[in-house]
Amino acid sequence: MRKRRISYLGALGLALAVAVPGSATAAGTQGVEAGFVPEFNGTVPIPPPTLEEPPGYTKGGTLYTRLFLEGFADPVPEAAIFDIHAPDELKFNTKGLAQCDPATIRNQDADNARSLCADALLGSGFAKAYLGGPVLEGDTVLFNGTPQNGNPTVLFHSTAGTPVTLIAEMQDSPLPGHGTLFHTLVAQSAGGAVPDGIPIVDTGFTISKKYVDRKLKKKAKKAKKKGNTKKARKLKKKSKKSWVQARCTDGTAVTRVEVTYTSGPAQSAETTQQCVP
Numbered sequence: 001m002r003k004r005r006i007s008y009l010g011a012l013g014l015a016l017a018v019a020v021p022g023s024a025t026a027a028g029t030q031g032v033e034a035g036f037v038p039e040f041n042g043t044v045p046i047p048p049p050t051l052e053e054p055p056g057y058t059k060g061g062t063l064y065t066r067l068f069l070e071g072f073a074d075p076v077p078e079a080a081i082f083d084i085h086a087p088d089e090l091k092f093n094t095k096g097l098a099q100c101d102p103a104t105i106r107n108q109d110a111d112n113a114r115s116l117c118a119d120a121l122l123g124s125g126f127a128k129a130y131l132g133g134p135v136l137e138g139d140t141v142l143f144n145g146t147p148q149n150g151n152p153t154v155l156f157h158s159t160a161g162t163p164v165t166l167i168a169e170m171q172d173s174p175l176p177g178h179g180t181l182f183h184t185l186v187a188q189s190a191g192g193a194v195p196d197g198i199p200i201v202d203t204g205f206t207i208s209k210k211y212v213d214r215k216l217k218k219k220a221k222k223a224k225k226k227g228n229t230k231k232a233r234k235l236k237k238k239s240k241k242s243w244v245q246a247r248c249t250d251g252t253a254v255t256r257v258e259v260t261y262t263s264g265p266a267q268s269a270e271t272t273q274q275c276v277p
Contacts, residue, residue, distance in 0.1 A: 029069070029070045029071055031066075031067070031068045031069070031070050032065070032066070032067055032269060032271050033046045033064075033065065033066040033067075033068075033204070034048070034063075034064060034065040034066070034255075034271050034273075035047070035048025035049075035063075035064050035065075035273060036048065036051070036061055036062065036063050036064075036244075036246050036273060037049065037051075037061055037062050038051065038053065038058040038059070038060070038061045038246070039060075039061065039062060040060050040061070040062065040208050040210055040242070041062060041208045042061070042062040042208065043062075044062055044063070044064035044206070046064075046066075048064075048273050050273075050274040050275060050276060051246070051248065051273065051274070051275040051276070052275075052276050052277075053246075053247065053248050053275065053277060054277060055247075055248070055277055056247060057091055057245040057246065057247045058242075058245050058246050058247070059242060059245070060208075060210050060242030060244070060245060061208070061242065061244060061245065061246055062206060062207070062208040063123075063206065063207040063208070063244055064204070064205070064206045064207075065204065065205065066202075066203065066204030066205075067202070067203055067204070068201065068202040068203075068204075069199075069201045069202065072130065072201055074132065076130055076199045076201065078186065078187050078194060078196065078197065078198065078199040078200075078261065078262055079186045079187065079194075079199070079259050079260075079261055079262075080185075080186055080187045080189065080190035080192075080260050080261050080262045081183075081184065081185055081186060081190050081192075081259070081260045082168075082182070082183075082184040082186055082257070082258075082259055083181060083182070083183055083184075083257070083258040083259075084168075084181065084182040084183075084184070084255070084256075084257050084258075085173040085175050085178040085180075085181050085255065085256040085257075085258070086173070086178060086179055086180045086181070086182065086255055087177060087178055087179060087253035087254055087255055088177060088178060088179035088249075088253070089179075089246060089247050089248070089249050089253040090179060090180065090244060090245070090246055091179070091244070091245045091246075091247075092152075092170065092180055092243060092244055093241045093242060093243055093244070093245070094144055094152040094170075094243070095213060095241075096211070096212070096213025096214060096215055096216065096239070096241065097120065097144045097209075097211050097213075097241070097243065098117075098119035098120040098144065098211075099120055099144055099145060099146045099147075100116075100117035100120035100143035100144060100145055100146070100155055101145075101146050102145060102146070102155055102165045102167055104116050104117060105117060105143070105155070105157050105165055106163070106165050107163050108157075108163060109139075109159055109163065110124075110138070110139035110140065110141050110157070110159050111139075113141050113143075113157050114141050117143050120143040120144040120145075121141065121142070121143055121209070122142040122143055122144055122154065122207050122209045122243055123141070123142045123205050123206050123207035123208065123209070124139065124140060124141045124142065124205060124206065125139075125140045125142075125203065125204045125205025125206060126138070126139060126140060126160075126202075126203065126204060126205070127139075127140045127158040127159075127160035127200050127202070127203040128160055128200065128201055128202040128203065129160040129162075129198055129199070129200050129201070130198075130199050130200075130201045131198065132197075135201065135202075136160055137160060138158060138159035138160035139158075139159050140156065140157060140158045140159070140160070140203060140205055141157050142154060142155065142156055142157070142205060142207060143155040143157065144209075144243070145167060148167060148169050149169060151169045151170050151171055152169075152170045153167050153168060153169050153170060154167075154168045154170065154182065155167060155168075156168065156184075158200065158203070160200060160203075162195060162198070164193040164194050164195075165193055166184055166185070166186060166192060166193055166194070167184065167185070168182040168183065168184040169182070169183045169184070170182060171183055175256060177253065177254065178254075178255075178256065187262050189262050190260075190262065196262060207243065207244065209242065209243035209244075210240070210241065210242050210243075211241055211242075211243070212239050212240060212241070213238070213239045213241055214239075216235050216236075216238050216239035219235050220232045220233075220234075220235035220236040220239060223235060246275075248275040248276065248277045252272060253272065253275075254270050254271075254272060255270060255271050255272070256268060256269075256270050257269045257270070257271075
């Protein structure tokens with residue numbers, strides 16, 4: 001049987017949005033660790049395991065990613081815009097999920113942000129900011145955000161150095177073999193939230209979110225009251241969702257990261273995970 005591959009950085013693209021601060025000419029080597037397991041709140045080892053899944057999407061799962069700059073030195077230019085192209089083997093669900101307004105969590109610490117948007121919480125992790133000498137570490141939390149330009153969003157809230165809230169807009173990727181593009185403005189000079197001159201040199205987080213679409217659950221109850229038990233069971237099953245699901249397909253699924261900087265040339269990178277059906 002031919003081996004297949006699956007890559008699932010996807011929304012993790014978020015962390016990427018602040019985690020690759022250097023340009024192609026800057027000192028330092030970018031490292032990426034990422035993985036998916038089909039269990040909720042699972043532990044994702046690095047390197048990630050080969051997925052052995054039947055045809056179709058998993059019921060849910062856990063995503064992990066860590067992005068870090070090795071051997072960095074001044075100058076360390078910061079990322080301006082991050083475009084993360086997730087493979088079409090990944091499916092992201094946001095319909096029926098609680099939303100967090102970025103204005104609600106701006107300038108809040110991680111605990112307050114988590115409390116203010118608890119129902120929209122997707123995951124958590126850490127980030128390290130380089131301040132020209134010391135490296136400060138802070139917590140990060142991720143949320144399902146309010147729509148922007150008619151598209152779903154993911155909020156990446158970091159407290160490394162200073163609290164910032166980045167917005168990753170989920171668009172359709174124009175690249176063949178990719179499904180979702182996470183478009184994130186990073187540096188303030190590019191319209192983002194990270195102050196110029198404060199690159200994030202290391203970040204990692206885990207995302208695992210299952211939720212109930214209350215509208216579908218309500219429809220299931222109505223169907224049951226009307227005696228349509230078959231429809232009620234179907235709707236109840238559909239109301240139980242996972243923010244991210246993965247599947248195995250023929251060929252190689254690739255997650256592509258394209259980064260532009262406040263100065264210097266752009267960079268790109270890719271990552272994969274093996275999978276057999």
